[in-house]
Amino acid sequence: MTRSTDFSAQPQAALVLEDGTRYVGDAYGATGTTLGEVVFATGMTGYQETITDPSYAGQIVLMTAPHIGNTGVNSEDKESDRVWVAGFIVRDPSRVVSNYRAEDSLDATLTADGIIGISGIDTRAVTRRIRSVGAMRAGIFSGEQFELSDSEQLELVRNAEPMSGRNLSADVSTAERYTMDAVGERVGSVAVLDLGVKASTLRYLTERGFDVHVLPENISAEDLLALKPDALFYSNGPGDPGASDRHVEMLRTVLREGMPYFGICFGNQLLGRALGFGTYKLPFGHRGINQPVLDTTTGRVEITAHNHGFAVDAPIGEVTDSPEGFGRVTVSHYDLNDNVVEGLNCLDIPAFSVQYHPESAAGPHDAMYLFDRFRDLVIERSAAASTNTAGEDN
Structure with missing residues (x-):
C-alpha cells in the first residue's frame, strides 16, 4: 500500500x-x-x-x-x-x-x-x-x-482523575470468558485473568501447548478454581495495583492451592502485593522496547519491552521471607537504568513474574524463554502430582 x-x-x-x-x-x-x-x-x-x-x-x-x-x-x-x-x-x-x-x-x-x-x-x-x-x-x-x-x-x-488510585481493569477486560485451543502437543490448561491482556500473549501460550481460558476480571476465586486449570496467569493491564485488592485476594487463594502462577506487568505488581510487598508510582515510568534488565540468576542482560508506571517495593540481592507467609522470595530481575524491580521468583511455591513484556510485540525477543519456563513449571508440577497420586493408590 x-x-x-x-x-x-x-x-x-x-x-x-x-x-x-x-x-x-x-x-x-x-x-x-x-x-x-x-x-x-x-x-x-x-x-x-x-x-x-x-x-x-x-x-x-x-x-x-x-x-x-x-x-x-x-x-x-x-x-x-x-x-x-x-x-x-x-x-x-x-x-x-x-x-x-x-x-x-x-x-x-x-x-x-x-x-x-x-x-x-x-x-x-x-x-x-x-x-x-x-x-x-x-x-x-x-x-x-x-x-x-x-x-x-x-x-x-x-480536574481530571489522576492515575494513582485508579482501577481500570473493568474498562479493558473481556466481558465474557472464552477459550483458545492448544497448538501442537497439549500440556495442560491455563486460566488467564484478563486485566488488559495482549493478543500476542494468548498466542504464545497456545503455542506452548496450553488450552487458554480467558476470564473476565470480575470472576470469583471459586468460579476460577471450578474450572480446574493446571495453572493461573495474570496479564498486563492499566491502572494502580494498589486499587486492585480483589485481584490480590483471589491470587492469594489460588497460591494457597499450590497452583503454578505466572504474571507479567500488572500481574507482577499483583504478585508482589499478594506476597506482602508494597507498590509505588514511578516518577515517569518505563515505556518502550529498549529497557536493559539484568537476570540475577544468569547474570545475562536482556533488552526488553516495558509499559509500566508502578513498581514493586522489594529488596534486591537477598532472599526475603514473604510477609504473607508464602515462603522465600527473590528479585529475579531488575532494571539497569534505575534499579527498579523487574521480576519476582518464589522459592517455596510454584510462582514467578516479570514486570516487562516477554511477548515482545513489537520486539525485542530476549525474554521469550519465560513462556517456556512457565510451560516447564506446569509439566513439572503435573508430573509430581501424578507421582504422589500413584503413591497414594499403592
Missing part, C-alpha cells in the same frame, strides 16, 4: 500539562478534547502495538522517535480489537505510507477510533519536562475546543 496524506490543512491543537506548560501544534487524528496521564514511549518502531495495548488505557502517549506512521497499520499487528490510548503525540507524522503489509494509515485509524492527537510540537521538550517533573495529567484540545481559553483548558486538565 502506498498512500499520501496532506497535513498542512489540519486545524490547530494544544497540549496542556497540569503544571501549566502549553504546546501548540496541529491536530492529528480526531479533533476535540481528551484528558489523561501524559507519558512517553521510547521505541523507534511498534507504534501500532503501542496504541492497541490495553495497558495504555487512560494515558496520552508521546512517541519520542520523531517520525511516526511511515509503515501504516495492519490487522495482523494489533494487540487488541481497538485503540486504547487516551491520546497520541508525534513530532512529524509521515505523509506517505509505503509498506507491503500496510492496510491503512495511522492517522486514519486514530480518526476512525476517535483518538485525539497532536503533531508538530517539540516532543523532545515535552519528554524532558516529563522526566524533570514526572508523569502528570494533561489534555489535548483541537477543533472547537482549541478556542477555549488557556485557563479553561488548564482547569479541565487539573
